[in-house]
Amino acid sequence: MSIEQACLYVVATPIGNLEDLSPRARQVLEAVDLILAEDTRHSQRLLQHFGIRTACKSLHEHNEQQQVPGLIDRLKGGQTLALISDAGTPLISDPGYRLVKAAREADVRVTPIPGASALIAALSVSGLPSDRFFFEGFLPARASARQERLKVLADFPHTLIFYESSHRIQASLADMASSLGAERRAVVARELTKTFEQIQDGSLADLCLWLEADTDHQRGEFVVMVAGHEPGEQAAGEAEARRVLGLCLQQLPVKSAARLTAEITGLSRNQLYQWALQEKP
Template identity: 50%
Template sequence: MITETGSLYVVATPIGNLDDISQRAISTLQQVQWIAAEDTRHTGRLLQHLSITARTIALHDHNEKHRAASIIDKCLAGESVALVSDAGTPLISDPGYSLVRQCRAAGVRVIPIPGPCALITALCAAGLPTDKFHFIGFLLPKSLQRQAQLAAVPNGVGTIICYDTARRIKATLQDVTEVFGPERELVLAKELTKTFEHIEYGTAAQITAWLEHDPQRCQGEMVLMIAPTPKPDGDVSETVQKTLQLLLAELPLKKAAALTAQIHDEKKNALYKLALQWAGTEE
């Protein structure tokens, strides 16, 4: 329900399939006095589909800092405002960051209305590690910039996720090869939740070949995911070793190895052998 005092609602909207909008999002958009939209014409089509007639105001990268003041004034005067982007969750590679910070500083309550987000939608279907991931947003336009951007990602952050355009995706795949090598596992998700949704798995060369097989494939919105650096066989991180050491102080060797493996998703046998080495014994 809309609060009695004005609030800013950060409302996620569909990334493609209009059926993905939540009932809570619809209810919020119906009740607010204003909707701040990245592109009022684009959002207007969604509102028309939902038979919503709320007034809209434009809030995008070029006017956000200036427009934020008037939105805050509306909220302080008791009116509620919904912030939406063209698709997905606002602020995730979309405008809204400055507005939310200014609202917080002004004492305006910010209420998230969760829903679709392209990076999470892609990740959950990629079959890549999800316990840790590193999102770098849209890749930069020039090749050397992209390579530097990718090379700056530290090791150990998990799956790397980025957005890219259809026009640049093949060049980006070449840059990924330069930075991470030709054998790194990749997943490309395109047109998520739309008619031509597709998720392609493979190396950069394999995905490039798939794109080139049909020019129609190199269209639409792209989410590129890069698998974490493979660990060499027998390589155990310092964090895992520390866990194993702590458990060995309290538990039998086999039990300590099994629990450490479960905690860190490691191979039990490898940890058991490492514990034996520390104990100075052999199997």
């Protein structure tokens, strides 16, 4: 395959299984003058796997702004560059936007080499409506900011898609249950295309319990998909809260069951405590 000169290729790389790299992507990465990688140490594993010896340079959120002018000079001078991220399609919750924007403004050709994208891979197997969806990416790290953002999204009628890390997945899922409704149907996709891939569905309350049941469920990289808002969810939410409370009461004393259910569902702890007293024999 011949590649274009003075072109920036935006190349999708595997999200897990290295064999998902397309033949065209491999050929481009072998032929360009320079590969721009989010983390060169991470990307070297992929490049070495395919015997690709092209020079590699780091381009990440902390140095992108400083690197862009020199990279544009290279492109305008006739060099051909490839942009990759750690996994999946570049610019989707990854760096590269400034470079692509600057290249287009400089009339440099920018060409996509499509491939894996975690959000599309997860959505395709979720069973949730996929004709319209809203990709939020990563929620804020701080709990208060995360909860405020979720309140904004609560009434969206389309499937919501989030990325999340292992050290925040429990807190984020609990906040989703509290802010969006414990009864909302959702799907958690973990470690897509990797050895320990899991795709788990249920209500947000069910998924909170699923995470707590096994620490292995809390490991890896996550895509969380939540069904859009539907009218009448409030009444369904109370029914779901009672169901979750019943499950918790099978294992916990009344106060602990009410506290955990309140965290999962967002309902009043006092109200749940009263229900628990009625339910507990």
